[in-house]
Amino acid sequence: MNNTKAKFIVIEGLEGAGKSSAVALVNAYITRLTGESPVCTREPGGTPLAEKMRDLVKQAHPDDPLCDTAECLLLYAARAQLIANVIQPALSQGKWVLGDRHNLSSLAYQGGGRGLMPLVNAISEVTLGDFRPDLTLYLDIDPELGLARAAKRGELDRIEQQALAFFQRARQTYLSLAHADPSIIVIDASQDLAAVHRDITSALEQHLC
Ligand code: Z5A
Numbered sequence: 488m489n490n491t492k493a494k495f496i497v498i499e500g501l502e503g504a505g506k507s508s509a510v511a512l513v514n515a516y517i518t519r520l521t522g523e524s525p526v527c528t529r530e531p532g533g534t535p536l537a538e539k540m541r542d543l544v545k546q547a548h549p550d551d552p553l554c555d556t557a558e559c560l561l562l563y564a565a566r567a568q569l570i571a572n573v574i575q576p577a578l579s580q581g582k583w584v585l586g587d588r589h590n591l592s593s594l595a596y597q598g599g600g601r602g603l604m605p606l607v608n609a610i611s612e613v614t615l616g617d618f619r620p621d622l623t624l625y626l627d628i629d630p631e632l633g634l635a636r637a638a639k640r641g642e643l644d645r646i647e648q649q650a651l652a653f654f655q656r657a658r659q660t661y662l663s664l665a666h667a668d669p670s671i672i673v674i675d676a677s678q679d680l681a682a683v684h685r686d687i688t689s690a691l692e693q694h695l696c
Pocket of ligand 1: 588
């Protein structure tokens, strides 16, 4: 990979995989490499309107439960907004972009977890076309371990309350998509933090330098 062009790097993984500290590590790495901090995004969210859609997706709506199709459409509406108003403009100005989640999350959670892969592929095609990250680091963790870590932080949101089988399907989808795509690097996130960070740094050295 040639590092002169601005790149879109994404961190992915189930809850509790350690995306927050991975984002901080990759942010520092890109800043050293390019001399400039990357534009950081999170999904769903990252623009004022997309953050409203994030709230709709994460909150429970007991009187009007969000159906799976509406969940999927909201996630892609938020993503379209973020790409149009933040990611594309940054890349066009030569700025690197570092994303906390992107389309792979929808493929894993809605496609694999909810069993909506044909719908997800169709919306993805219409919304994103061939726009995709240059590099994705997928932090792989057994959902039981990840959810136990996430639970220590407090109350679980609407998606975090799904059954374990949902997250197991999402993990299998992440792994099979990563297996088929050399731009997705799998990092063993069950290791201690120092080992996870060592593997992330070595993946960045291999793929960005
Ligand atoms: N979602 C979707 O369904 N479809 C989509 O297309 C998109 C998203 C884009 C977003 O929630 C939700 O939307 C998410 C997927 C869904 N829901 N679920 N479930 P979010 O943004 O609020 O949450 P998240 O993205 O899942 O982030 P997270 O829960 O904060 O996960 P994390 O960032 O990977 O976890 P963390 O905060 O870095 O680490 C969790 C704890 O573990 C923390 O106390 C750490 O100190 C600890 N930790 C981290 N690494 C280690 C290691 N290696 N050892 C020990 N302890 C560790």
